[in-house]
Amino acid sequence: MKKLSIVDIANELKVSKTTVSFILNGRAKEKRIGEDLVERVTKYVEEVGYKPNSLAKSLRTGKSNTIGLMVEDISNPFFASIARLIEDRAYKNGYKIIYCSTDNDTQKTKELINMFRDRHVDGYIIAPPEGIEDDVEQLLKDGLPVVMFDRHLPKVNTDYVEIDxxxxxxxxxxxxxxxxxxxxxxxxxxxxxxxxxxxxxxxxxxxxxxxxxxxxxxxxxxxxxxxxxxxxxxxxxxxxxxxxxxxxxxxxxxxxxxxxxxxxxxxxxxxxxxxxxxxxxxxxxxxxxxxxxxPVDEIADNVITVLLKKLNTKGVSTASHSIILKTNxxxxxxxxxxxx
CATH class of the missing domain: 3.40.50.2300 (Response regulator)
Structure with missing residues (x-):
């Protein structure tokens, strides 16, 4: 069965796609669209079970509410524990996590960063391999927050959380x-x-x-x-x-x-x-x-706290954090x- 689009809904109800878009995005009052039309569109959308394309939505809003998490190996107990804790905190704050393993491979990491960019993720958490300095610099230049953990790239001025x-x-x-x-x-x-x-x-x-x-x-x-x-x-x-x-x-x-x-x-x-x-x-x-x-809990807590702070103050220049934690x-x- 073909997935319905806003254009299909507009054609079926004989209204403009812009009007349908405004209604679906909760902007009907702002655009002074009549209640009868709003009800007609809403009822039809419920009947056909239309779900908006999250990627298309992120293009409109500039926000996907997802975070890209790149670790060396997601099956490693250390990285798996941290990823799980980060996921829980992120979810409670309205964000979902996309994980991947870099295998410490520079080329693979570059490709994964590009994949995340295509998906419009809002922020990046990276345990970086060497050789991705330019890619990270470009993310920062484009206003995308990056927090590193476990290790950092000395030539790149970004937030990081490490142990001593x-x-x-x-x-x-x-x-x-x-x-x-x-x-x-x-x-x-x-x-x-x-x-x-x-x-x-x-x-x-x-x-x-x-x-x-x-x-x-x-x-x-x-x-x-x-x-x-x-x-x-x-x-x-x-x-x-x-x-x-x-x-x-x-x-x-x-x-x-x-x-x-x-x-x-x-x-x-x-x-x-x-x-x-x-x-x-x-x-x-x-x-x-x-x-x-x-201190796995403390690492995860600091990483997501720093990233959420950056996401919530987007466009506002904040100093980079270097957090060094103690081991036991x-x-x-x-x-x-x-x-x-």
Whole structure:
């Protein structure tokens, strides 16, 4: 069945499409359209079950009441939790969310931004990959609010919400040193994104203080988990003197635990473990894994609060916010001290 348009309604009732449009948009009184005609159009619309095209409506009003949310991977528990909380807050404020995963792919992200532009989304929440600086600048130039989270683009002046990545890994590494561990590795995904560089730096700073040698392994991200596990396995086989490891993300952490199980490495007797991003799997592991817990509720709350403020003051120039939140080191059995 063909979807009815305003033109079809106008033709059927033999009135102008402009008149129909004014009635459907609640502007009949303003345009002094007679009550009889308003009733006739309203009754007909109810009978045929006409629903206005939301895209066409957004072109008329300049507002779609949707927000584009772009994360690295929507299936990752960290991003999924934040997305869910943002969706709830947005919905209560009259906005719907369109999600997508960028896979940290610059070209894919550029295409997704274009798709959101075609859909006339009102604002953007992005965990950005590198290389989209020009695209974000263009959004800002066109008056579209952008809030970044988890990481930011140093060359772009926009709002962002992050955690204190440097202190988080510094604090976690210090905990291992205080427990008596000396040969501590840092294993993470290779990245020059702000949050990942800060995490490596925090680890290095803690080791430098104690005059220990850093051992950093950066893995190239791959959708195929086997391509992550392979180089990590080779790394742990090569560095048999390691007694502790800090994993830079929960994905790397879960891969690491699988490797230890395969290699027969006992946690914490052979290897103490701390991972970034707390995760249910870490609590269920035996022994439970010490993790750097991000304040997910607080991140989501700040992100949507900043974006809604921008949306509600559109056209008014407001200063960019840089919100840095604290993490919590959840100490569990995987990092208990060395036995004498």
């Amino acid at each position: 990545n440097l202190f988080s890994t510094y604090n976690a590494t210090r905990h291992l040193i205080q427990q008596g561990y000396k040969n501590i590795a840092f294993v993470t995904f290779a990245s020059s994104q702000t949050q990942m560089m800060a995490r490596v730096q925090g680890y290095k700073d803690a080791l430098k203080e104690s005059r220990f040698t850093p051992v950093v392994k950066e893995i190239v991200f791959n959708q195929d988990e086997e391509m992550i596990i392979k180089p990590m396995t080779a790394f742990f086989k090569k560095h048999k003197d390691l007694d502790a490891v800090v994993f830079g993300t929960n994905h790397v952490g879960t891969c690491g635990l699988k490797i230890f199980s395969t290699l027969g490495v006992k946690v914490p007797d052979d290897m103490a473990v701390i991972s970034f991003d707390d995760y249910d799997v870490f609590k269920l592991y035996s022994p439970p894994v010490t993790a750097i817990a991000q 080191l959840q100490i569990r059995g995987s990092s208990s001290g060395l036995k004498d």
